[in-house]
Amino acid sequence: MSRSSRSMEWTPLLFSGGLAFFLFALFAVIPFGDTAMKVGTMIHQQGGELGAANLVTAVVLGYRGLDTLGELAILFAAATSAGLVLSNTRQRTRSIKNKGLGELFESAISLLMPLLLLVGVYIVLHGHLTPGGGFQGGVVIAVALFLPTLARGEMVINHHLIQWIEGGAGALFILIGVAALIQGAAFLQPLMAAGEVGRFLSAGTLPVLYLLVGLKVGAELAALLGHLVEDDEPGVQQ
């Protein structure tokens, strides 16, 4: 990089400073901790309408279910795009060249992996009761699935299966929404009785939805990580 272009670097810095000033000035106007909590209050008042002990879950899967669907679609789009990018002209060398991390890690991971899976599934299943849920649990599941790949340096990711999981979970999510539609209710309207708040079997279809979200997130992330690992071959240049 030439000297002259270096000397131009002060503009972004200056304007970043300006941006910081203006943003801070803007947010300083807002009464912190006492914002207009209009919708939040309404949801609070509606109380256990959906039967979810965790109100965030009620928002994520109930009130703003369409957002969640969109977000699943984004993950799906990202995974598909990444697959497209990396498989585009890749030489068909699917084997991974690294030698693994050694005996110690392999053993540790084979111990850790079931535990991680368990934790992941627990977080997913209790999403409607406690902080956590499909995304968080899904990430843990993805990591659990991915660790052996890192440690052993060999493929355990079955892309075929993952495609089925990601596609199927997403499709089921929509189909549950459509099921409500068929019953004459609105799209994505929670079905089944809300049940008693706080119980494991409560909140109608919300736990099911969260399970699907968990599966899908786990599958997508595993697929993404898999794609990246498979393709990380610095030697391949055109």
Place this chain on the structure above:
Amino acid sequence: MEINTLDLLALISLVTVATALLVGGQGRGGWQLSLLYLLQLVVVASMVMMAGGEGIISTLQFSTVGESIGWRLDGLGLYFLLITVGTAAFVSFYMAGPWGEAYQRDGGSLRWLQVALATNVFTMLLLLASGDLLSLFIGWELASWAAFWMMALAGGIALKVALRYLIYAMVGAMMVFALIVILYGQAGSFGFDEIREASVQMERGTTILVLLLTVAGFGIKMGLLPFHLWQAPAYAETPGPGSAFLGAISSRLGLFAILLVLFRVVDGAWIELYLGFMNPQTLLAWIAVATIIFPTFTAMRQNDARQLLAWHGIGQGGYMLLGIAMMDPLGVAGGMLHIFNHATYQAALFLAVTAVIYRTQTSDLNHLGGLVVRMPLTFATMLVGIIGLAGLPPMNGFVSKWLVYRSLLEQGEVLLFVGAVIGTLGTILSVYKLLHNTFLGSLRLEHQAVREVPITMWMPMILLSGLILLTGIFPGVPLQWVAEAAASIGLPMPQFNLGGVIAEGGSLDMRVISGVLLSGFAIAALIFYGAGSSRRVNPLDNYAGGHFLYASNRYHYSNNFYAGLMHLIKPWYRGIFERLEQIILLLLAVIADLLQGLYLQRQPGRVALVVLVLLLWWSTL
């Protein structure tokens, strides 16, 4: 529904376009087109006979986007239309024969040329018959684009110069667009009468703006200084007779529109307006004089016959505006009459040059000469044409120029008069160059086998020559049409009769002048032939400075004609307008590259950040 003559004319014009599409490509088959143009001419002539009053209102009226669009042909439009259709008839007849076949052999498409011609005529009809500002603009745009099409047909360099025309024309069209929406804003309507009513109360600033937009917007098409650069190259590169058509009438449309807007659409109060240094009338006159002088002397510098003629076309436009700007009876008559006269001799000259190109494949004045012995009819046409262009009796150009000069002197505008005379001087010098370098001197070896052009080509030329002479001797006929045109926009006209104008300070009767002149010629011819002392020799049978001349060293110096004069002019003429155009474009290009640089940044987020911070700053102010 009753169809009146205007509808009939439009219909025939459309049929002409369709016919051109069908049979325009067949060389001789294209004569049907000439017939159709003749038919149009007959209709127009019948309208001229019955003209007067309100004009002919087309039964075709639209109402779109809440505005009504209508067409009406009155004296002014009729006058221009007569010239348009007449020229088209000559030109299409000229094209249809052997010239067209040769054109197609060279890879041109005669069909599209014919279609373009017919489209031009139709769009001009739309423009000339416009009944409100909206139809005026529509006609204006369509005519501009049709002209572009005709210019660009040949491709290559022609397309390049046509694109240059396009940009000038678009600048003009956008000014006109601004003009019509401003006038609309004043009156709430596009109708002429409504706007005239509203324009009485126009503010001073608005009036000046309207004047400026009218003269500049329409003036671009007319080639008024400083917007003239596009015209000569564009017309010169238009294929063959097409240049005759465009040169004869296309750029006059600008004048038509200026007349229409300034005298018909807008109230005449603008004439008294004082702009701080002079009144608009004087300013127009000075622009006109500048338009006479600069292009005329540029024409003199040209070494290509078509370029030379095309540059003259710009200069002659100046005479028309100059005459009309005087706004007295003689000036108006002269300026308006010059439109017709110019169309006739310009068409004749372009056709003659096209004939020369047809036979010799070149229009380079440095590579021609002596063709008079091979192409006498073409020579005769060009002779008549340049006499008309130079404004000498007994051709029609003399009449109109005389009227303009007369008006200038009567108004006491001595400086303007001197300017116009300088222009005429340049005209005479340069048209002589044209005639001399093409037809006089010794014939070139490579042109020994050249023959006269076929009848389909020389006939229109001779007919046009006859027209130039006849309307020169009997200017009363076209003056009758001019009178109708002037009446329809409320301009004054002098008394006139068949032979010329009856004015207080001294009348002009071309019958007398021509009679005297022709008898002089007759006497000279009698002496020349009667004395019988002349001897016919071979042009090569000649000697100079004691040397005998052979075919290889020619006694005909056409190369670098007027070298001494050019040397004199050179310090005064550095192509300032060309430079100006270059500078503007360069500036624009620099700005454009800077702006494009915004999109080519290595880190495009920078612009976003800067804009964001500036906007936030502005919002918190």
Place this chain on the structure above:
Amino acid sequence: MLAAILYVGAVSLLVIGLAGMLLSSHLFRMLLGLVIAEAGANLLLVLAGYRWESAAPIWESGAYPQLMVDPVPQAMVLTAIVIGVGIQALAIALLVRIRQQTGSLQRDIVREQLEQDLDLELGVKLPSSMHAPSGEGPLLSGTRGAGNEQ
């Protein structure tokens, strides 16, 4: 005071990320800048839902807390984070590919490569500079050849 600290923190994260994105000359670091900026924006979103002396919006001992923080921004942030993750993963995939192709992630190097590739693909004559483009303006040149001599 707490508000000031929190807002300053969030805004700083956002701006530091943006500045990093604009200043660094390595593509991966540009991406990291984006990640940091996103974190800042997410933080701003969460702060929008904070209430003084409130509990988490979770059913506890038979009722939702009387004073609880706004659950909606939390749900939104959850969504925003996942969206961010997806985009970052895709970005890394793109970076892997760029590195395979050009052997570098230096901004200026790849940018030059990009310009050349584009010009080649689109048929722009290569040694052309901005001052002599192949698609020259019709007004800028060529009119002289038409015999319009000065």
Place this chain on the structure above:
Amino acid sequence: MSNSLALVIALPLLAAFLLQPLAQQLGVGREQRSVAIQLYAQLTIAVTLWITLMLGNGVEQQPLSVMMGGFSAPMGINLYLDRLSLLLLVATQLALLLLWPADATPRIHALMLLLSASSMGLALSGDLFNLYVFYELLAVATFGLVAANSSRSAPLISFRYLLISGLGSVLALSGIALIYSHTGSLNLADISATLQHGDAELPLAAFILILLGIGVKAELFAVNGWVPEVYAIISPRLSALLAGVVSKLAVVVIVRVLLMLFPHPEAAQVLLVLGILGVISGELAAWRAQDLRRMLAYSSIGQLGMIFIAFSLSLEFGMLMGLLLSLHHMVVKPGLFMLTAGKSKRWHMALFVLFALSLVGVPPLPGFWVKLSLLTGLVEAGGALNQLALIVFLGATVIEASYLFRVLQNTLPNPPAVDEGHLTVGWNGLVGVLLGGVLVVTTLSVDPVLEQLKQISSQAGDRNLLISSVVTPSAEQQMVVERDK
């Protein structure tokens, strides 16, 4: 019945999720499989089109607001179908059907389906954050489609696009945070009702942030650095789709947000200034561009600038003019892009000239009537800013004519980087002819079209109608009562 509006978004998503597994199950040959998948995808779009048309019947009188999940207005997410979104929706669906990529891999079909779903979501959603989500979905799908291009520079171009877009989403998210803190709501109609009274400063800043965020897709000045690069490499069909339709969706989202949330003159001024900058920079850059693709890309920036200028004018008039310009551009720009594919033929040139003439505004083509109405309106409105806009419009037209017709000099360019096979070149040409036909038909029926658009824009510009049809008065009152307790 009206609830099934959600299917317009859900069906393409469902189809996208299931596409890859299904494609794997298809045991037939590669070619047949490709055809089958394309048919499957396009059929999905066709079904959404059918649903849209079926539901669109009644919106002439009363806009349709459908709640997701059956919750009441400010709590849940609503989809809002008025005549404007109906028009956009149908245009999008038709464009998708016409411009669907042929001979693509299953992944590309899936991404196209996601793009479709997000476009429809953008046209319909009545919730600020939901708009953001669909907007991001659109972005990610586009990154993938750009990167999938076989061009060597595709990944880098996609990455640069991603960075700009990421920058935009950070800004938009901060803007949403501001708005949410201020109003405690995300529903557009609800926010609109809240913000009707009150000071302007905070909402204005939020508008600027959201504007620059969403403006990325709308090719708004300052965040449109991606445009020339991306359009230079993607296939003509995708260019046509992105420049013609998707950018208009983003514009309409901006206008919705502007009209509904921030009815302050300052917000319109921001739009005007950025629009003018876009026109000037885009048109001049196009004038200096050296190849057809990038020339059209820059020119599209310029035209979107014009659209922004039009929308920034007074509410009723600006809405109509912006809509007119948008629709015109929606027909012409894809047409021009379609003609960049394949070898140039005589009729290609003729069609190119037709589109160019309309873009420049030559009577009697529709472009002329749009410009005429706009300019007369500007003069009638008066004021310095409007006069500036008038001058910018006229100047831009001259430059447009200059570069568009310069193309005739070199005739149409070489085939693009992506060779779409022999059959599909014919299809591209066919779409071009179809769009040309639309232009001609519109020329012949200017008045009825204008009448329709007038009604559409007057409905879309009615804030009170939006508020009353989304937030039911009873719910509003009920809430107030409960809050008072």
